[in-house]
Amino acid sequence: MYYRSRSIILRTRDLRESDQLVTVFTEKEGKLTAVAKGVKKPKSSLRGCVQPFCHSQLFFSQGRELDLITQGRLIDFFGNSREDLNRTLYIMYMMELLDKSLMDKAPLPHLYLSLVEVLKLMDQDGFNPLLVRYFESQLLTHLGYRPVLDRCVGCGSRLSDHYTFSLADGGLVCGACPVGSRRIDLRGDCLALLRLLSQGALPAIRRVKVSREAMRQLEYFLELYLEYHVERKFRVKNTIRWLKQAMPVSI
Ligand SMILES: [Zn+2]
CATH class of the missing domain: 1.20.1440.120 (Recombination protein O, C-terminal domain)
Known part of the structure; x- marks a missing residue:
């Protein structure tokens, strides 16, 4: 199954060879960790959109253990x-x-x-x-x-000077x-x-x-x-x- 969402990159960790584990906070799915395959290769199209300080539209494919990031498009970079x-x-x-x-x-x-x-x-x-x-x-x-902050959490009364x-x-x-x-x-x-x-x-x-x-x-x-x-x-x-x-x- 495939899904996509706008995402903020929270952190990345090296996995094996040219792959990385990327933890993202997505708009639709919440926080998740997925594999960005081949992202460390110079020609990877994911390179520019799964780094910290990126706001990206990411495309995911559901895996048995971890989901994969299959494609991405940079929306904003907080340079x-x-x-x-x-x-x-x-x-x-x-x-x-x-x-x-x-x-x-x-x-x-x-x-x-x-x-x-x-x-x-x-x-x-x-x-x-x-x-x-x-x-x-x-x-x-x-x-x-x-x-x-608008009333007493104990009795519900309005607050005077003593709180x-x-x-x-x-x-x-x-x-x-x-x-x-x-x-x-x-x-x-x-x-x-x-x-x-x-x-x-x-x-x-x-x-x-x-x-x-x-x-x-x-x-x-x-x-x-x-x-x-x-x-x-x-x-x-x-x-x-x-x-x-x-x-x-x-x-
Ligand atoms: Zn009270």
Whole structure:
């Protein structure tokens, strides 16, 4: 059986001779790993469309164990991002996050579209950390962990000034409800940003001005929340953190 889908290349690994194993996030089928036969041969027509930073239309043939990528056509190549260290690292981080958190062949077409949007904007406009935060928040939403931010997750009441965020419950908790040990006291500006991100209002997100403190807390919060629910450590994120310390420029 044959099928095709638009795909973002998450990672490639050498297999045997001139073949590669390619892990892709496809629009129609979700994440999957397939064999690109002969891709390392100089004349392979697949060469230019199954590399990282490619957005491609791929044609697959179902195999007994692994599917084969039979043909491909490049839709977009995020070349500006590949030339830039910050963007390269953050895109690697997003690809790693998808690779570790998505189940095989479980389609998430809306998440796919959000990812394409983020990759395009980052390539056109340069690095904007809010785009990465937007992607993380979309990932959480589509994995079923959208944080409850408009009412108390315990009793459903409207929130007054006294609230905290419970990681285990996945939402804000009012002053009257019990809260476990894994809690974060969110700043008001960080909460406003989180609400904007979970509404998915990308045009507004691109224009918003954010204080350094709110941005820092937002990054910290999403990292903890992702780790809590996805339960993996993100190797690339650690690389980024290490680079931030090593480099004189601020990311
Ligand atoms: Zn409550």
